[in-house]
Amino acid sequence: MTTRQTTVDREHATAIAVEARGLVKTFGDNRAVDGVDLTIPSGCVYALLGPNGAGKTTIINMLTTLLKPDGGDAKVFGHDVVRETQVVRQLISVTGQSAAVDERLSATENLTIFGLLLGLSRSEAGKRAGELLQEFGLQDAAKRTLEKFSGGMRRRLDLASSLIVQAPLIFLDEPTTGLDPRTRVQMWESIRRLVSSGSTILLTTQYLDEADQLADRVAVIDHGRVVAEGTPRELKAAVGKATLNLRLANEEDAAGAMAAVQEVLGVKASTPEAMLVTAPMADPDRVTDLLVALRSERIRLAAVSVQDPTLDEVFMALTGDESKGGKPQ
Amino acid sequence: MSGQIVPGGSRKLKNRVSPQAVIGNSLTMAYRTLLLIRRTPQQLFDVTIQPILFTLMFTFLFGGAISGSVSGYLPIIIPGILAQTAITASMATGVQLREDMDKGVFYRFKSMPIARIAPLAGPLLADIVRYSIATALTFTMGYLLGFHWVSPGAALLAGFLAVFAAWCLGWVFALLGVLAKTAQTVQGISAAIIFPLGFLSGAFVPTETLPRWLQDFVNVNPLTYVVSAVRQLLDQGTIGTDFWLSLIGSTVLVLVFAPVTLKMYMRKA
Ligand SMILES: Nc1ncnc2c1ncn2[C@@H]1O[C@H](COP(=O)(O)OP(=O)(O)OP(=O)(O)O)[C@@H](O)[C@H]1O
Ligand SMILES: [Mg+2]
Numbered sequence: 147m148t149t150r151q152t153t154v155d156r157e158h159a160t161a162i163a164v165e166a167r168g169l170v171k172t173f174g175d176n177r178a179v180d181g182v183d184l185t186i187p188s189g190c191v192y193a194l195l196g197p198n199g200a201g202k203t204t205i206i207n208m209l210t211t212l213l214k215p216d217g218g219d220a221k222v223f224g225h226d227v228v229r230e231t232q233v234v235r236q237l238i239s240v241t242g243q244s245a246a247v248d249e250r251l252s253a254t255e256n257l258t259i260f261g262l263l264l265g266l267s268r269s270e271a272g273k274r275a276g277e278l279l280q281e282f283g284l285q286d287a288a289k290r291t292l293e294k295f296s297g298g299m300r301r302r303l304d305l306a307s308s309l310i311v312q313a314p315l316i317f318l319d320e321p322t323t324g325l326d327p328r329t330r331v332q333m334w335e336s337i338r339r340l341v342s343s344g345s346t347i348l349l350t351t352q353y354l355d356e357a358d359q360l361a362d363r364v365a366v367i368d369h370g371r372v373v374a375e376g377t378p379r380e381l382k383a384a385v386g387k388a389t390l391n392l393r394l395a396n397e398e399d400a401a402g403a404m405a406a407v408q409e410v411l412g413v414k415a416s417t418p419e420a421m422l423v424t425a426p427m428a429d430p431d432r433v434t435d436l437l438v439a440l441r442s443e444r445i446r447l448a449a450v451s452v453q454d455p456t457l458d459e460v461f462m463a464l465t466g467d468e469s470k471g472g473k474p475q
Numbered sequence: 476m477s478g479q480i481v482p483g484g485s486r487k488l489k490n491r492v493s494p495q496a497v498i499g500n501s502l503t504m505a506y507r508t509l510l511l512i513r514r515t516p517q518q519l520f521d522v523t524i525q526p527i528l529f530t531l532m533f534t535f536l537f538g539g540a541i542s543g544s545v546s547g548y549l550p551i552i553i554p555g556i557l558a559q560t561a562i563t564a565s566m567a568t569g570v571q572l573r574e575d576m577d578k579g580v581f582y583r584f585k586s587m588p589i590a591r592i593a594p595l596a597g598p599l600l601a602d603i604v605r606y607s608i609a610t611a612l613t614f615t616m617g618y619l620l621g622f623h624w625v626s627p628g629a630a631l632l633a634g635f636l637a638v639f640a641a642w643c644l645g646w647v648f649a650l651l652g653v654l655a656k657t658a659q660t661v662q663g664i665s666a667a668i669i670f671p672l673g674f675l676s677g678a679f680v681p682t683e684t685l686p687r688w689l690q691d692f693v694n695v696n697p698l699t700y701v702v703s704a705v706r707q708l709l710d711q712g713t714i715g716t717d718f719w720l721s722l723i724g725s726t727v728l729v730l731v732f733a734p735v736t737l738k739m740y741m742r743k744a
Contacts, residue, residue, distance in 0.1 A: 188484065230490045236588040237486065239586075240583070242583075247580055247583070248578065249578070251510060251511065255510055256580075262499075263503050263584075263587055263589045263593075265499075314483030314486070343480055
């Protein structure tokens with residue numbers, strides 16, 4: 147009985163990559179992180195979203211042992227980030243918001259040194275450096291010092307430096323900021339590959355479509371607190387409103403269709419285009435009534451579609467008020 | 476990257492760094508410092524240009540005035556330059572450490588599973604190379620100008636003493652580097668320590684020629700002892716009290732400053 151209990155506990159512990167309870171960090175009288183709880187299941191991509199200064203980087207710094215929390219605690223695969231720093235560091239890799247590579251050395255030298263520090267032999271480190279430069283499209287610039295690198299190249303080297311040894315938990319603070327569209331898509335592929343081979347990813351991003359595309363779960367952070375958490379779908383369902391799009395077969399039916407929407411759904415429709423009538427859709431069930439009403443009015447439809455809410459709407463709704471300026475007291 | 480990595484939850488890990496890893500990491504960091512020196516050779520000015528320039532300048536400037544001739548002054552000035560170069564070289568330790576700690580790459584070092592002491596130990600190890608260059612160049616300059624030591628063994632021992640003393644003093648400047656906010660601060664404070672220490676010692680003039688009050692200062696200046704020990708080794712090939720005092724003094728310096736530096740560094744790192 148007891149043995150069984152322990153096995154279950156252990157399985158539970160290993161299934162959770164990050165568990166934070168009541169994390170607090172204050173800088174002077176600024177509560178940058180103000181009681182954050184996070185549970186990140188192992189094997190997923192977890193995104194932190196939030197406006198500038200929300201506290202995302204500070205949360206990451208605490209989870210990666212770079213900053214000591216002023217309150218609360220956090221565990222990485224069951225290991226306390228304050229008491230077991232050295233264990234935690236063996237389980238993570240970090241790509242910070244600003245490049246953490248040596249400007250004065252070449253790309254190869256940077257990667258080789260990181261490899262040696264991670265315990266690779268000289269030849270292994272050199273080989274791994276070559277592989278990564280190839281993978282990140284930097285092989286032509288391998289011998290140049292980074293002073294001559296573009297911002298995006300530096301970013302790519304920074305990411306490569308974090309992948310010398312694949313860590314079970316990978317932190318990426320705005321990994322695609324400053325990357326061109328093609329490199330961004332490559333980055334997404336790399337992230338998916340890392341997850342499929344067993345890593346857990348915690349990332350922050352300013353691009354909501356990126357979170358939508360990549361993240362299994364999202365936490366929206368504002369003023370150092372988690373203001374919403376869930377899968378992108380759940381968040382959108384909770385906050386955003388779906389839009390009903392009616393594309394008309396005949397242009398002259400527009401007025402009739404708008405009247406029908408007003409009557410059946412009780413909301414005001416609009417026509418962004420001549421043959422298109424759109425309306426916020428609160429209750430999908432009532433759409434059937436609307437369609438019946440349109441049929442009886444002999445209004446013919448070319449297409450009917452429902453547009454899901456976007457994460458942008460969720461983000462604006464949850465963090466919008468404060469962005470007008472001024473801190474809540 | 477093929478196959479699955481070992482899940483984070485089922486890894487058996489120790490919450491400490493093995494002694495082998497401490498040594499390995501420190502050597503890697505020393506290697507990194509040497510790479511940086513190779514990339515920016517200007518960093519070596521203090522251990523190359525300075526010994527050459529100082530030897531020439533002081534010998535021809537003061538040789539006649541102090542000792543009556545250039546060759547007569549060499550036994551005084553060569554040990555002096557040796558000590559002077561060694562301490563100026565050790566001053567760079569602090570400045571470079573501060574600059575390095577402000578660089579973005581330190582953020583990565585801090586999050587990596589490495590010995591936390593390595594980023595500090597590495598540069599200090601690499602410094603031995605810098606001090607050795609300075610010492611070798613000073614000896615070479617002296618030799619070219621016609622200075623002769625009694626035995627190569629004694630010269631080697633004198634060189635070792637200079638390098639060791641510089642390395643020990645390096646810890647004082649390393650502490651400054653760890654504590655100060657900017658590299659300029661380190662530079663300023665270090666210069667204020669170095670100049671009186673270097674010039675108000677027996678490094679450039681025989682102490683007997685100095686006024687009484689200055690002699691008192693010179694006699695408590697630890698550098699004076701290093702200079703005399705080196706002089707005795709080169710002139711007579713013997714080890715005297717000054718040698719032992721220098722060795723003990725330097726060791727005490729390390730024993731006091733290394734732990735404090737380490738502690739302060741760990742607090743920041
Ligand atoms: N070292 C520090 N000293 C003082 N204040 C800090 C420090 N680091 C962060 N802060 C403050 O903490 C708050 C949160 O900053 P943080 O960098 O975590 O935000 P963020 O969500 O990562 O923002 P961004 O999207 O701009 O990266 C901000 O008000 C910031 O000014
Ligand atoms: Mg940030």
